[in-house]
Amino acid sequence: MNPTNSAFPTHRTCGTAEVHARLLERRRYQQHRIDIELFTSRFQLFGGPAQRTGITTIPTVVHVIYQDGSANISDAQIQSQIDVLNRDFRGTNPDVSKVPEVWKGLVGDTRVQFKLDSVTRTKTTVASFSTDDEMKATATGGHDPLPADRYLNIWTCELSGGLLGYAQFPGGPPETDGVVIWHKAFGTAGTATAPFNLGRTATHEVGHWLNLYHIWGDRLDCQGTDEVSDTPGQQAPNYGKPAFPHVSCTNAPNGDMFMNYMDYVDDDAMCMFTLGQVARMQAALDGPRALIGRAAT
Numbered sequence: 001m002n003p004t005n006s007a008f009p010t011h012r013t014c015g016t017a018e019v020h021a022r023l024l025e026r027r028r029y030q031q032h033r034i035d036i037e038l039f040t041s042r043f044q045l046f047g048g049p050a051q052r053t054g055i056t057t058i059p060t061v062v063h064v065i066y067q068d069g070s071a072n073i074s075d076a077q078i079q080s081q082i083d084v085l086n087r088d089f090r091g092t093n094p095d096v097s098k099v100p101e102v103w104k105g106l107v108g109d110t111r112v113q114f115k116l117d118s119v120t121r122t123k124t125t126v127a128s129f130s131t132d133d134e135m136k137a138t139a140t141g142g143h144d145p146l147p148a149d150r151y152l153n154i155w156t157c158e159l160s161g162g163l164l165g166y167a168q169f170p171g172g173p174p175e176t177d178g179v180v181i182w183h184k185a186f187g188t189a190g191t192a193t194a195p196f197n198l199g200r201t202a203t204h205e206v207g208h209w210l211n212l213y214h215i216w217g218d219r220l221d222c223q224g225t226d227e228v229s230d231t232p233g234q235q236a237p238n239y240g241k242p243a244f245p246h247v248s249c250t251n252a253p254n255g256d257m258f259m260n261y262m263d264y265v266d267d268d269a270m271c272m273f274t275l276g277q278v279a280r281m282q283a284a285l286d287g288p289r290a291l292i293g294r295a296a297t
C-alpha cells in the first residue's frame, strides 16, 4: 500500500503486539520472555540486585530512512522528539496537570533521560515499510542498528497502512531491537502531523521497549492485564480525546486511565506513566537492559 494514496489515520495504532506474537513462535524468545517476567515480578516485590539509583541516560541513535525528501526529516525535528522523550520520561511535561485529581499521586518519574548520540541518513528504494523490520537492515533498504545492548535504536521512515510505530520488547533478537516511528508521528516539527504531532508515539513505543504492555492488556474481555498494579483494569483501548471518567469492566467510579501513555489516545490526550510502570521499566534496566547507559568496560 502506498501511504500517499491512503487516508491519514484517524486513530492510533501500534504494531508491537503483532511483532510480539510473531516472535513468540521462536522458542528462544518465549524463554527470554518467561525469564524476564519472573525477574520483573521479583524486582517489583524485592528490588533488583543491581538496582539503579539516580538518573539513567540512554544513548540514542536515530536512523532516518527515506525515499523522497519529505521523509528525510530535519535535525530540528529529531531534536524535538528527544526533547519530548526527556520531558515525558521525567514527568516534566507541562500537560501532566491534566491528570485527574484521583491519580495525581501516581504520576511517576522514570528517572530515564535520552541523549542523542548520532543520526544516520539512508536513501532507500523502498516506498514504505511495515512491521516486517526491513528498515532495520542495510541489506533490506534500511540501516543496521548500533549494538542494541548499549544503544536505543530509533528508525523513522514511511510506514504503510496508517501504522504509527512499533517496538520490540526486551528479550528479542538484538539485530531488530529498538523502536520504529512513522516520520509523520515523530517529534513536534517538520512533517509531524496532528493529532500525532506532539511526539507521544515515541514515548509510547519506548515504554514498550522498556517492557511496558498496553494498559488494557491486549485483550477485549476484561481479563487482560498490563502486569502493573496501580493502573486500573480496562476493557479496550481508548481513542481520540476521551472525557473523564470513562468506565469499563469493574473500574467504576474513576474508570480507565486513558491519559496514560500506554493507551491509544491522541498525543494531546496522554500525559503520564504511573509509579508501577516506572518500577517495571526500572526492572528492565536492571535485567535485560542492564548495559544501557553503563560505561563500557
Ligand SMILES: [Zn+2]
Pocket (backbone or CB within 6 Å): 014, 015, 016, 017, 204, 205, 208, 214
Ligand atoms: Zn503500543
